[in-house]
Amino acid sequence: MSMTQHPNNQDTWEETWDPNWTPTPEQVAEIAAMPDLPAAAIGQQQRANWSFGNFNREEKPTPLTAWADPASGIVSQQDIRAACEAGYRGDKLPDYDFILPGGVAGDVGVVAGGGNLGKSWVAIQLAISLAAGIDIFGLLSGVPTNAGWTIKRRKVAYVSLEDNADTAYRRLHSIFAFLRKNKDNPQFEKIEIEKTITMIEENFQIVDMSGRGEKAYVSSEGMTPEDRDEIVELISDRFKGFDLIIFDTLRRSNSHDENDNVGANRTLSQFDQIAANVGCMILVLTHVTKEASFNGDTQIEVVRGSGVWSCNSRYGCVMAPVGQQKDKTGKKVRVDEYLRRHFVRLAIPKANKIAPISEIWLHRSSNGVLYKTDIDVDAAIQLSMANSDLTFLDEDSIRTALKIAGKGRPKTTVSRNIEKPSDQTPGKLREKPAAASRRA
Numbered sequence: 001m002s003m004t005q006h007p008n009n010q011d012t013w014e015e016t017w018d019p020n021w022t023p024t025p026e027q028v029a030e031i032a033a034m035p036d037l038p039a040a041a042i043g044q045q046q047r048a049n050w051s052f053g054n055f056n057r058e059e060k061p062t063p064l065t066a067w068a069d070p071a072s073g074i075v076s077q078q079d080i081r082a083a084c085e086a087g088y089r090g091d092k093l094p095d096y097d098f099i100l101p102g103g104v105a106g107d108v109g110v111v112a113g114g115g116n117l118g119k120s121w122v123a124i125q126l127a128i129s130l131a132a133g134i135d136i137f138g139l140l141s142g143v144p145t146n147a148g149w150t151i152k153r154r155k156v157a158y159v160s161l162e163d164n165a166d167t168a169y170r171r172l173h174s175i176f177a178f179l180r181k182n183k184d185n186p187q188f189e190k191i192e193i194e195k196t197i198t199m200i201e202e203n204f205q206i207v208d209m210s211g212r213g214e215k216a217y218v219s220s221e222g223m224t225p226e227d228r229d230e231i232v233e234l235i236s237d238r239f240k241g242f243d244l245i246i247f248d249t250l251r252r253s254n255s256h257d258e259n260d261n262v263g264a265n266r267t268l269s270q271f272d273q274i275a276a277n278v279g280c281m282i283l284v285l286t287h288v289t290k291e292a293s294f295n296g297d298t299q300i301e302v303v304r305g306s307g308v309w310s311c312n313s314r315y316g317c318v319m320a321p322v323g324q325q326k327d328k329t330g331k332k333v334r335v336d337e338y339l340r341r342h343f344v345r346l347a348i349p350k351a352n353k354i355a356p357i358s359e360i361w362l363h364r365s366s367n368g369v370l371y372k373t374d375i376d377v378d379a380a381i382q383l384s385m386a387n388s389d390l391t392f393l394d395e396d397s398i399r400t401a402l403k404i405a406g407k408g409r410p411k412t413t414v415s416r417n418i419e420k421p422s423d424q425t426p427g428k429l430r431e432k433p434a435a436a437s438r439r440a
Contacts, residue, residue, distance in 0.1 A: 095148035099130075099243050099281040101140055102149075102315060102351020108271045108282045109315025109350070110250070112303045114293030117319050117344060118370050119285045122362075123158060123246050124171050125370065130154040130244060131203035132196045136179075138187065138372030139346065142358035149354060154243035157205045161216055161252035165208035171368070178369040187371070205242075210252075218247070218274075219267040220255035232270055236277035243280050247271075250286040250309070258305030265308055281315070288318065296323020298347035298359060316350030322377070325385055336384040338392040343377050344370060363395065376402060 066072065086093070096104050103109055113119045122139065129136045133153030143149045160168055176197075182188050209216040217223075218231060239245055247253050256263025275282045286309065292302035300316040303309045310316065322340045325333045347359040363373035373395070380398050383405055384390055392398050 096353055098149050098354070099154060100126075100283075100315065100351075101143040101147065101357060102348065102354035103281050104353065105243070105279045105281055106272075106275050107314040108268060108275055108284070109313050109317065110303060110309055111283055111285050111317045111319070112288045112300075113319030113344075114288055114290075114321065117293075117321060118362075118364060118368065119319060120160075120163065120248055121171060121368050121370055122319065122346070123248055123283070123285055124168065125175065127156040127158050127244070127246060128172075128175070128200045128204055131156050132199040134191065134196065136188075136191060136196070137362075137370065138360070139362070139370075141372050142346075142348070142360045144355045144357070147355045147357075153199060153203060155203045155205075155241060156244045156246070157207055157239055157242050158246045158248065159207045159209055160248050161209050161212075162249050164210045165206060168206045168208070174367045175369055178365060178367060187374075214255065216252070217255055218253045219263070219270045221263065222255075228266070228270060232273045232277065235274050239274075239278050239280065242278060244283065245274070245278070245280055246283045246285070248285045250284045253284065261306045261308055264306035265312075268308055268312055283315070283317075284309075284313075288320075293321065294324055296320040296345065298345055298349060300349045310350075313350070314352060316348065318347045318349060320345045320347070322381060325381065327385070333385045334388055335381055336390065336392045338394070338398075339377065339380060339384060343373070343375075345377075375399060 098104055099107075100109075111119055111123060125137050126139055129139065130151070131154065133151060135141065135151050140149075140151065158168065176193075179188055179191065179193065183193075214220060218235065219228065223231070250267075251258065254263065254267045256267060258264070271282050271284065274280075287304045288297075288302040289304050291297075292299075298318045298320045300310045300318065301307075302318060303316070322335055322343055322345075325335050327333050342364050344362045344364055345359055346362050348357040351357060361373050361375070361377040362370040363375070364370050375395060375398050379402055380392070383401060384392070390401065392401065
């Protein structure tokens, strides 16, 4: 038997039977060992078993495409009809099993913010909150109560591609030192520390991949499709059973130019496949543009680099500082330095499976921990803009100033009233609340 290539089609081969073909002794023995095979069927058997021929057949490679199987991914027509009928009947579907508010297994999202704003802090604090099943720091308190979101205990991995394990260890130490210092604060007093630590030990894992260079890349320019499949398989196997994987940062997870749409698509596709294989959600930390960071913008479009990350990711969280403020004429207006250094706006502008989530303000403590503040920061910003000589010293001074100003009405002159003595009799102390002090 032989194979000849069709003259008009290089991919089409024809079988021909060679009547002069003589089997080798080994082939004769193999044929003889078969159960009663009629002589007329020997030719058919030869065609069915390529080992009988005088050639080695080259198997075609498996098609590297999701479209190879025509039936792959098709939703049954019965399911389509059932969904339509259930909706028309008014049947209530079960809520999504949210891992994060608006984010489910299989979703890939980003946490974006300017440099030195606390993205890694928020990532670790969010991770240990999910591991313990408690929103310890109020990071998710902007979610509507009727949105179907309830925090559940999850298994979380934090993959540090930038900082080493010692840095993560020190951050955990600082977080629990902060909780000890603030244990009498109503926001933290109900937390059962021992139980929380036990849950974190069971459900939280730190993976130090810093300093590994190209070996730690999820995607790189030189990878072949086979290389990318191997990386996906390796990472998927490593994190089986996890609900959330956080990669810190995007820049260290791939070698593509961050403005390259093709490279960004490949990297996002890698993360998509890992999320699908593991059955988890993935968050990737990244940066925003310098302009957005300067202005305090929180739209998802401010993510730096390729628009793939803002458009095609399924979840988006943005952190922003107190940005540059302008008055009605467009003139830049000073904002108090304490406000600018210690408060961060947290927004989730992209969560497609849930009602809109409210932005919240976080206070950044002296040791780096961020937590939801009860201060009306927007009112404090307006108050600072309206009073150029007003200086805030700490959280209590802001609360006092807002209280005196009636929640920070824009036209107030609270600082001038505070500074003016009510009695200038020599030897009598001037009564000056702790709310503010005049700049030197």
